[in-house]
Amino acid sequence: MSSSEESQMIIMKEFLDEDPAQVEMLRRTLTARRHRRQKTLPEAAGPPEPRAEERSRASMAAAPGAPRDLPPGPSTLRTDFAEFSVRERMREKLKAAKSKAEISLLQEDPSPRPRCLKSVKERKTEVRLDEASDNDKSREMQEEESHLSSKTKFRDSVKKLKQKSTFQNDFPSAEEAYNFFTFSFDPEPENVKARARKRNELNEEEEAEEECVETHEGEEEEEEMDEDVRLVKDDDLFVIGQTAEDFLVMKPADCESYSEQLKKEKEFLFTPSMLAVPASEKIPRNLQPRYLEDEGLYTGERPFVSQSNQNILENRILRQEQGKEWFGDDGRVLALPNPIKQSSTRPPVFLLEEGVAPELETVYQKAIKMTAANQCLVGPGDVQGLFQLDIDISGLIFTHHPCFSREHVLAAKLAQLYDQYLARKQKNLTKLLTDKLHALRNAVQCTIDGGGPGTPVAQQSIPEYKIEIRQTRRLRDAEQEKDRMLLKTIIKVWKQIKSLRDFQQFTNTPMKLYLRKEEVDQRLVEKEYEAEIQAEIHELLEEYMEEYERKMEEYKIELQEWKSWKKAQKSKKKKKKKDVHEEESLEDCDLGEERVKPIPPKMANSLEIEQQVREKADNCRRKPGEPALIPELILSGSITPTELCPRAEVLRREDVKKRSAFIKVLFNSKEVSRTVTRPISSDFRVHFGQIFNLQIFNWPESLKLQIFETMGMSSTTLLAEVFIPVPETTILTGNAPIEEIEFSSNQRVMLDHEGVGSGVSFSFEADGSNKMTLMTSGKVSNSVSWAVGEKGIPLIPPVSQQNTGIPSTLKNTDAIASIGTSGLTDMKKLAKWAAEAKLDPNDPNNAALMQLIMVTTSGEAHVPDFFRLEQLQQEFNFVSDEEFNRSKRFRLLQLRNGEVAEFRNYKQVPLHEREISEKIFQEYDKRLQERDVIDSKNYLDAHRAVVASYLQKVRESVINRFLTAKHHFLLSDLVNEEEMPSLGSEGPGILGLSLFKLAEPKRPLKPRRKERKKVTAQNLSDGDIKLLVNIVRAYDIPVRKQVMSKLHQPSKSSRSFNELFAASPSAQSPADSPDWAFNQVLVRPFVEVSFQRTVCRTTTAEGPNPNWNEELELPFRAPNGDYSTHSLQSVKDEIFINVFDEVLLDAVEDDHERGNGICTRVERRWLGCVKIPFTTVYFQARIDGTFKVNIPPVLLGYSKEKNLGIERGYDSVRNLSEGSYITLFITIEPQLIPGEPVREKFDTQEDEKLLQAAEKYEAECISMFPSRQCLTTVIDLSGKTVFITRYIKPLNPPQELLDAVPNSSQTAAELVARYVALIPFLPDSVSFAGICDLWSTSDQFLYLLAGDEEEHAVLLCNYFLGMGKKAWLIIGNAIPEGPTAYVLTLEQSQYVIWNPSTGCFYGQYDTFCPLQNVYCLISCDNIWFNMQEYDSPVRINFDISRTKHWKSFFSRSLPYPGLHSVQPEELVYQHSDKAAAVELQARIEKILKDKIMEWRPRHLTRWNRYCTSTLRNFLPLLEQNQGKNVEDDHQAELQKQLGDYRVSGFPIHMPFSEVRPLIEAVHSTGVHTIDISNVEFALAVYIHAYPQNILSVWIYVASLVRNR
Amino acid sequence: RLFCKWGLHTGGAWKLLSGLGSGQTQVDDPQVDDVAYWCHPVDVHFATKGLQGWPKLHLQVWHQDGLGRSEVLGYGFCHVPATPGCHALACVTWRPRGTWWERLSQRFVGGGPQLRSPEAVAASAADRFRLRTEAAGTVHLQLGVILRHFGRYGVEC
Secondary structure: HHHHHHHHHHHHHHHHOOOOHHHHHHHHHHHHHHHHHHHOOOOOOOOOEEEEEEEEHHHHHHHHEEEEOOOOOOOOHHHHHHHHHHHHHHHHHHHHHHHHHHHHHHHHOOOOHHHHHHHHHHHHHHHHHHHHHHOHHHHHHHHOOOOOHHHHHHHHHHHHHHHHHHHOOOOOHHHHHHEEEEHOOOHHHHOOHHHHHHHHHHHHHHHHHHHHHHHHHHHHHEEEEEEOOOOHOOOOOHHHHHHHHOOOOOOOOOOOOOHHHHHHHHHHOOOOOOOOOOOHOOOOOOOOOOOOOOOOOOOOOOOOOHHHHHHHHHHHHHOOOOHHHHHHHOOOOOOOOOOOOOOOOOOEEEEEEEEOOOOOOOEEOEEEOOOOOEEEOOOOOOOOOOOEEEEEEEEEEEEEOOOHHHHHHHHHHHHHHHHHHHHHHHHHHHHHHHHHHHHHHHHHHHHHHHHHHHHHHHHHHHHHHHHHHHHHHHHHHHHHHOOOOOOHHHHHHHHHOOOHHHHOOOOOOOOOOEEEEEOOOHHHHHHHHEEEEEEHHHHHHHHEEEEEEHHHHHHHHHHHHHHHHHHHHHHHHHHHHHHHHHHHHHHHHHHHHOOOOOOOOOOOHHHHHHHHHHHHHHHOOOOOOOOEEEEEOOOOOOOOOHHOHHHHHHHHHHHHHHHHHEEEEEEOOOOEEEEOOOOOOOEEEEEEEEEEEEEOOOOOOOOEEEEEEEOOOEEEEEEEEEEEOOOOOOEEEEHOOEEEEEEEEEOOOOOOOOOEEOOEEEOOOOOOEEEEEOOEEEEEEEEEEEOOOOOOOEEEOOOOHHHHHHHOOOOOOOHHHHHHHHHOOOHHHHHHHHHHHOOOOHHHHHHHHHHHHHHHHHHHOOOOOOOOOOHHHHHHHHOOOOHHHOOHHHHHHHHOOOOOHHHOOOOOOOOOHHHOOHHHHHHHHHHHHOOOOOOOOOOOHHHHHHHHHHHHHHHHHHHHHHHHHHOOOOHHHHEEEEEEOOOOOOOOOOOOOHHHHHOOOOOOOOOOOOOOEOOOHHHHOOOOEOOOEEEEEEEEOEEEOOOHHHHHHHOOOEEEEEHHHHHHHHOOOOOOOHHHOOOOOHHOOEEEEEEEOOOEEEOOOOOOOOEEEEEEEEEEHHHOOOOOOHHHHHOOOOOEEEEEEEEEOOOOHHHHOOOOOOEEEEEEEEEEEEEEHHHHHHHOOEEEEEOOOOOOOOHHHOOOOOOOOOOOHHHHHHHOOOOOOEEEEEEOOEEOOOOOOOOOOOOOOHHHHHHHHHHHHHHHHHHHOOOOOOOOOEEEOOOOEEEHHHHHHOOOOOHHHHHHHHOOOHHHHHHHHHHHHHOOOOOOHOOOOOOOOOOOOHHHHHHOOEEOHHHHHHHHHHHHHOOOOOOEEEEEEOOEEEEEEEOOOEEEEEEEEOOOOOEEEEEEOOOOEEEEEEEEEEEEEEOOEEEEOOOOOOOOOOOOOOOEEEOOOOOOOOOOOOOOOOOOOOOOOOOHHHHHHHHHHHHHHHHHHHHHHHHHOOOOOEEEEEHHHHHHHHHHHHHHHHHOHHHHHHHHHHHOOOOEEEEEEEEEEEOOOOHHHHHHHHHHHHHHHHHOEEEEEEEEEEEEHHHHEEEEEEEEEEEEEEOO | OEEEEEEEEEEOEEEEEEEEEEOOOOOOOOOOOOOOOHHHHHHHOEEEEEOOOOEEEEEEEEEOOOOEEEEEHHHHEEOOOOOOEEEEEEEEEEEEEOOHHHHHHHHHHOOOEEEOHHHHHHHHHHHHHHHOOEEEEEEEEEEEEEOOOHHHOOOEE
């Protein structure tokens, strides 16, 4: 093609300057050729003929043109001629061509025909065009007018159109056209005008030029032509119009035969074959195909493609260059893993019948009633409420029993040993280990021999193997030794049995032991033995060598260090000389690290090693000569019949026959069933073989078997308790194994026959040496499992039964992820399974599982106790866990939320970390650490420290138990609703009673206290609550003694100002009765109330019966600022109401200064106090009454003289009792609602009927007298409900107390009461804040040495009963305690009420009796409720036989069932430790002295030793007389001894529990507040120890001022 | 007479510092409108070390009938908003629609189909389409969210 183009180009260049005709020709050929080129392009293998023809034609056309080349000129003639000649030539040429074409056409195939046709057409059309241009003048005119360019285009387009329109013309038509053409030819020359022709020629010239240019362009830009072709299409219409029908020619549909098509296609299409490609072609040469899957690597699953398709693809790829890139190592086309998910992302169509995913299951549930605390396993309306536990108790075997004879003991031992032997044999550890050892040795040998040390793997593995070998050997040796020992002991025991049988001449047990010898090849064994030893020696040597090398290494290093250090030393020493200053310090440190020169290690000696090995082998292995012994135990021996036995043995056998055993099954510590009683057989086996089906409703918490043994007909003793684990949910009845659970009891049995007893030592030897003590023990074989229901559904309760509304989720993870959470038990199994199933570790599907297994297997025995649910979490964490946990603020918040005691009421956690100090946690951390460490420092007494920590623990557990219960709120707690004003209602009604109130007097004569609005505790803050103390009046305040005035008279300077004051009015009005002045001097008391270290005082009143009527306001601060009922209940603060005497002293010491002014000093002296705990005020809401002031038995300088002359009105009342009284009214403003006792049921061991009766009784009583408390059941320390009468039981008081006063029962009773009162008082409401009363039994009480009123009362009552008195417990209301318990005794037809916490007693008609109301009486067998109108003890009748007045609990309808007491049979008292008491005394004294000095920081505290010793001598006296009737002698004595001192002081008496209350008491007296410069102090402590470590503490405090 | 049980579910990175993670409102007996007002305060303080498992609030609306029995009326859950400030949320609820027999008995004797494990379904909404449910009202919540130190770890809220 390119060559032809070139030729064309050349031709064109030549023609450039030729005449237009030729140009025209050329143009024609060119266009034709161009067309042809267009056509031929697609047909690569087109037929060459037409081209050839064309070429020939072109050459023909060109050839004639070339010679006739004429210079171009515008001469007409020539043009005419030229035109003619041209035409002629044309015609000829056409003819020739036609003919040629005809021939060729005829000859040609059908395929090139169109080509041919076209060329013909072209020719024809061109000719015709010329014709047309000649003929059609009008058209020429048009052409002239129109632009040349357009003209040419037009023509071109026309030409092309013609070509197209005549595309289907057949050959004949061409001929016709030719005819037509030739026909019109002849007339033309005549008609044609020269001008026109000229013009035409001119045009043509121009055209030619134009054409040339165009062709040039055309050559270069072929595309333009295409555009033209496209353009022309639009002009179809007028072309059609122009063309005649002649152009249309019918033509048969041409078709190519299929085979031809194929043939053709074959030439330019490539069809890859479907045959498999040999692998060798696909992979690079010289390589074997690798199959990754076979190598264990993970390859994803390939998507499915049919094999043939694959082959095709492969073939296709192979043809390509670099086609091999597409193939993987295995000779297959690379493919990504199958992207198709196994499960369809789009879920299947949902059908109702289809099973729903388990978590989506809906359950139809009936509407449920909510229960507050749902402790049941399932809701009552639940369908699946049937669960069953099967307990199979098959038998009982005693491994020891009191009735065992000696032989039995040995037999049991033998059997046990034999069992052990069998078990060991079954495991056969020795063999296993030996084999392992051999295998390991072989392995080492192989690696050394085969691989040599060259390969790194072997090198690495050899040491590993060696370590393994060593370990295995050690293990094996140990095992072998054990085996041998076992065998030896078996034989020894058997020998013992034999000798015993010989000795006692009868046999009891059918045991027989045979030792079977196993014959072995002597030589072989010996050889093995030797080989073994040699191997061992070799290994040991190696080991030692290694160690030696290591040690050498170490030694070298050490030596190096030592040397360098030595050098440093030397250099230092040099330095030292230079500066002397540093010398000392340097030397200090040098001395500390003086080093020892390291010692080089020893080289191991091979001989020694051999010695060792042989020794060991001798010890633990059979010697080569020895035969292998195999013991066999057979139960075929005959037992000597009873007749032949000695008497003792006969007795024993009979005893055994009498005995039988049964087992109780306790579920959640309730007996649910028991086995039948079966006799114990002679070989001490009991067979039960019973299965119990427990249908349970409650969640199983404990399963217990109690083994009982019955002796003969009567006694049943509990041998032991066995706890059975509640089975896991996977254990079902079918597959539960029978387990043997061992039990033993510490019961002590001594028998008078051959039986050895238990807990008693006995010996096998005749001389009684080698004693042994055996306890009753045995095994229970049983199995517990969950039953399987009818449909094979296990009757197992759901594992997680949560009561809370929405439990947290763990479940939304898939099955594998939940393996770890579900219990971790089958972790090992899982790993095993994974190993067996050969899971692909690379498969992402298995990733989670593999990770799990990795964790489990790598840690061997270590099973992680967690499972990571969110594996990726770690990567996204902001902070690490440690940092997270370190946050103090978070910790604080959490602790506060968790209601940890220290932080429970912490308000306002700071916003920033830095604002939280570390100190906050210190205390808490300390407490956590020291929980179990008993700190005896604060208690001064080990026992009390233990008790305190025990109490602390009880307290904590109880508190934790009730914390949840505390969150139950009542409606009134949350909703604050004002009462609606209504008509006629009580309270704030507008129209009702309040109307009448208008008529009431403004100031009623007897104002009543209005009921104040109660405030719930939650919205209070500091300072809101105030404690109001109204001190009304006091009676019988001690008065100053006249001795004092006598005393001060000689020394004028320090006279009491009081005296002066009293004297001055008398001086003014000496006419007044001297009595008056006398009375005035007596005392000037005032009251000081201190609460939470805030102190308030009244004004000073005068006289022994002062009247203050003042209201004091004290702020109340709750601990930690928490005002919840809970914390308020636990406020331990007490209100101290102290009565002082105000003494005015002249401060001026010199007489001569007196005239200038009056300068006095106010001194106060403590007279007595009343203590009221805050909780009492809190619970009572108000305290109103007259209290006895606790005045010390001795008040130096004061006397309790009665001045009868003054207030006669009170005489009648007062003479009944002695002491001073104070009337108080205490309340809290605003009123707080006391916390309700926890309303919760406790579990109990009481009879159900009894409890029901108690409930009924209580309800009846309360309905009649709602204000009276009726107590039938109480809660004991372990939180169980116990019937109250069980607490009452006669108990022996300490013998010491009874011995002290042998004759007088009255004083003995008082002594006992005092003893009880000495037990420290600790209200439950403080220790178990606001929870409930816990009643401890008397022995617990005495052990704890702390208790509530109830405990005191119970103990006192029990003592009184024990002393043979008639005594009852009174449940009542007293001040200041509130609801409390007192003791009532009947003595000589007179009822006496005892206050157990103070030891005081009152007659029934004593008005100052603190007991205000009596609710019920309790004796050891009944309860009586007070049915009388009044409940004040003064006004009621205590005769309980009157059913009208007292409603009894047990009556004829409900007889007393004989409840046995919870109290112990007898109280055992420890003798008190006098020495400890003395020591304690000294310590307390020291502490108190320190404290007093501490309280007086600005003054010097001097101690008067003389006085102290006097006081110390005096205290025991006080204790003996219990503070009575000693005053006067004491006073006198003191006076005598300390003549020139003014002494004011008093003894304080307290029960001892801790030091703190003592300090508090001393502080509250205010002795230390004296600030006279020359004051001296005296302090003495005396502790009297009563039995059971009850300590009575006396503290004598005095201040002395020297009289001058 | 409706009441609502609620619970907060969080991922493992979240730690409950104070407050209750779940609870139950009072029973409101609406007499005027079709709206039950609970006015139940939820006060929870969380600390987190990651964003995963942002807390979700699960709600169960229960009905207490005249006999004091309770039945489920709706399940729903919503995310706690991630931006600080006060948000008013409306949590739509749904309940399982039982078979016609269940519906019949529900109509006459009360009770109704309940989810066996409500938290699982509520936690992953993916499988819920299997259930046949019906709409059951909306629970309106007003949550005030305070975030702290999120910016320190590059979380913008």
